[in-house]
Amino acid sequence: MTLDRLVPFPRAALLVLAVVTTTVVAFGATYWLRGPEPVGIAQQPPVSPGLDTTPIPGVMADTSQPFWHIPYINQDREKPTFTGTLNGYEINPGGVGRKERTAFDMCPGVGLSDPAPGRLLPTVTGPGPLRIDPRTLPEGVVPTDGPYAFLCRDNPAITYWLFHVDAGTPHANPGGSDLSIHRNVGRDPVTHAAPRDRWSAVTIAGLPAVVASPIVSIGDKQFGDCFVALYDPRSDVFTTVSAGAANAEFCTSVMEVLVR
């Protein structure tokens, strides 16, 4: 059986195939040899969106692009900071109508004192309602500064500690975050500042609490800080947790450990 019997016009078909192959090979070689487009020609300098640029409703930001977060910051800036009562908490970032308690208000007559030499760490990590123990915190949280503790007549009155959150920790920014935990005896107003739509009333360990979300959280990327405040009437201890680049789940998970 010959080729002529299998394919009509075999020579013409082979010719077309050869011509197409030649064109494709020439195209591929030329395209590959060109290399990438020069940046200065093909890519305009990314310009930070203006102050009036806000997110497009229904469109998810492409977090791989520079300045994706700026429209969310702009949107947040335009909203008034919430001042009022939520879930039983006075949220008063400006301290309006409030006189801050001094150390002498907290411990009349003597003020607050330091733990005895060598007792700082046990005061903060030991059992008690003001306990902050890094060993119980989520994996990836490591101390950076502190701890701090102040006593009123030998009884812990204030503890706080600052931490670093490693890159890759769940619910924190991919680059990591900072974290701070503050606990004190007595109930203070909440001074964290956020618009009303970022505040939520929640229950943690059976107690009412308030949570503020960061400005934006898309996938594993966040911009802005999370914050949680909880007052435990049984111990008369007020606790706040804030992280500079994490979502509300992260701050809540830290609070859950503290009040467990």
Added chain:
Amino acid sequence: MTAHAVRRAVWPAAALLGVALGLLMPKPAAAIWHDFYIELWPGGASTLTCGWHSGPCYDDDSLVSSGAALDWGGSSGIAFLVKSSTGSNLFALAGTGWVSKDAQSTCDHRAHVSVYDNNGGWRATATYLHTSSSFTNHSINISTSRYGLVSTTEPLGTTANESGCGSSWSGHHVHQIADGGWTLRSYPDHRTCNRPTITTDCWVGSGYKQGDIAWSQWVP
């Protein structure tokens, strides 16, 4: 023209067509790395009163740990102060700072600035303890330049009066903490710079950066 001549001409024509298409077909722009560099400077008073330490700077070296904070004494305004440069010809900003009040309560007056790159990735934080602040949380642009360091300054407040808060608060000062990716720079450790001999042990001449950080950002 004969059939033979047509067949001879079709090969260079096909090759030329391929080359032309290869030249005209749009290609994606090159994705490249852009380098950024930021220095964190002391944003408070100019007198160093405690070298690198963590937590309270007690008047007993054995009770103090080394850390990422420096104490700057004196009554003054407190500011976030950074200087930045870049090797990029595309960016006039190194990133965004998120300025936040962490706490404004008894014995804990604290503000901080989280430094984000232009893709919203957290890079570092500068925290200012003993800082009384009244601002509302907000963002700032961190300027940069390929022609040298440019400064960004953001006022944060004033040194707080925390008298009655134990002996670790020895007067108006700011405890400035470099958290995150900062590389800590040449200041004495608390073991050589601490009370009671601050004047001789903590002298560092004219101020310089507390730490710095560099990163590269991939732009598609």
